[in-house]
Amino acid sequence: MTDTLGLYFHIPFCRSRCAYCGFYSNAAAVPDAYIDAMLREVELRSRTFHQDVDTVYFGGGTPSLLTAAQLTRLITGIRQHFPVRPDAEITMEMNPCDMTASFLETAYSLGVNRLSVGVQSKDDRLLQAIGRRHTASEAKQAVKRAYRTGFRNISIDLMYELPGQTAEDFRRSLVWAMHLPITHLSIYSLILEEGTRFTQLAEAGKLPRPSEAESWAMYQLMCRIPPHYGFDRYEISSFARKGFESRHNEKYWRLDPYLGFGPSACSRIGHERWQVLPGTRRYMHELLLGHEAPMEREALSEAEEMEEYCFLHLRMQRGIPLADFEQRYGAPLEHWYGAVLETLTREKLIAEKEGRLFLTARGAALGNTVFESFLRSDDIE
Numbered sequence: 001m002t003d004t005l006g007l008y009f010h011i012p013f014c015r016s017r018c019a020y021c022g023f024y025s026n027a028a029a030v031p032d033a034y035i036d037a038m039l040r041e042v043e044l045r046s047r048t049f050h051q052d053v054d055t056v057y058f059g060g061g062t063p064s065l066l067t068a069a070q071l072t073r074l075i076t077g078i079r080q081h082f083p084v085r086p087d088a089e090i091t092m093e094m095n096p097c098d099m100t101a102s103f104l105e106t107a108y109s110l111g112v113n114r115l116s117v118g119v120q121s122k123d124d125r126l127l128q129a130i131g132r133r134h135t136a137s138e139a140k141q142a143v144k145r146a147y148r149t150g151f152r153n154i155s156i157d158l159m160y161e162l163p164g165q166t167a168e169d170f171r172r173s174l175v176w177a178m179h180l181p182i183t184h185l186s187i188y189s190l191i192l193e194e195g196t197r198f199t200q201l202a203e204a205g206k207l208p209r210p211s212e213a214e215s216w217a218m219y220q221l222m223c224r225i226p227p228h229y230g231f232d233r234y235e236i237s238s239f240a241r242k243g244f245e246s247r248h249n250e251k252y253w254r255l256d257p258y259l260g261f262g263p264s265a266c267s268r269i270g271h272e273r274w275q276v277l278p279g280t281r282r283y284m285h286e287l288l289l290g291h292e293a294p295m296e297r298e299a300l301s302e303a304e305e306m307e308e309y310c311f312l313h314l315r316m317q318r319g320i321p322l323a324d325f326e327q328r329y330g331a332p333l334e335h336w337y338g339a340v341l342e343t344l345t346r347e348k349l350i351a352e353k354e355g356r357l358f359l360t361a362r363g364a365a366l367g368n369t370v371f372e373s374f375l376r377s378d379d380i381e
């Protein structure tokens with residue numbers, strides 16, 4: 001576990017809601033009072049936490065909806081209250097529609113050094129179907145503009161299993177993406193999240209879904225094409241050129257300490273986890289009255305934490321560092337999961353090498369099945 005801290009800032013505002021998105025956000029501009037509330041939360045938290053900060057992440061929602069003045073106030077305030085290291089990774093999620101030259105220059109001059117851009121597909125028909133407001137060509141121009149501004153660590157998101165998408169559509173998106181000036185790629189299949197327009201359509205039988213064979217073909221393309229262009233699959237959904245893995249996301253997967261600010265943001269310090277409750281109005285109201293953000297705390301039992309440790313580490317190509325596990329939980333992994341390990345090894349879903357236990361290619365394709373077998377709190381006294 002590291003001593004340094006990651007900070008996450010949730011900006012729960014979007015211009016409009018995408019049809020598939022289950023993230024907590026409001027379709028509205030960011031009010032200045034939201035920045036006031038966040039800065040208040042920053043000040044309150046900084047009284048307790050004094051560690052150096054080596055990653056900062058602005059996520060959402062759509063952080064690129066912030067005005068230049070709001071972003072400047074927020075980043076300046078964070079630096080005033082937390083010791084952000086000079087070499088910290090500072091990531092901002094951006095929507096291609098907001099990536100004007102002037103906004104990019106502001107972000108760059110404030111020290112943002114990594115962008116995560118929601119590109120999703122190179123197919124305008126699909127972009128429209130999922131409710132994105134940009135075309136593929138606009139997304140490409142935005143990424144190139146960011147590169148010209150000076151950003152040398154740019155990640156994009158792509159999606160597959162979209163309604164009406166074929167494996168050939170997805171192949172074209174992947175190859176197209178490989179020719180953008182990017183260092184990192186996150187690839188997600190469409191998940192039908194509760195409460196989204198897509199879920200309603202699916203329930204009404206009106207959402208075309210790819211066949212199993214088509215889904216498998218897309219998965220295979222995802223496994224093959226980025227590595228062919230030098231992007232290593234270092235995590236189940238993430239691909240990076242060497243040295244460009246997301247340092248912030250790695251904190252989540254390694255159970256390292258991080259603080260989350262803003263409604264619905266999660267924090268983890270040691271064995272404790274808490275989440276600021278969703279509800280932007282209430283969040284602003286409480287903080288502007290000088291109170292703490294309303295939150296729910298959760299002390300994880302050792303069994304629960306061990307489960308999380310296992311499946312989050314297994315998401316990463318490097319897998320579970322067995323000596324670290326033993327040191328942390330007082331006994332080797334086999335002590336807790338002997339039968340599970342035996343079955344998964346026999347089925348060639350996991351393998352062990354140089355003190356690490358990791359998913360095989362077959363295990364990665366059946367990731368959820370493997371992760372579920374580590375959920376066994378009830379069996380542990």
Ligand code: SF4
Nearest residue numbers: 014017018021060061
């Ligand atoms: S996908 Fe991004 S832009 Fe679309 S609604 Fe969700 S958070 Fe907002």
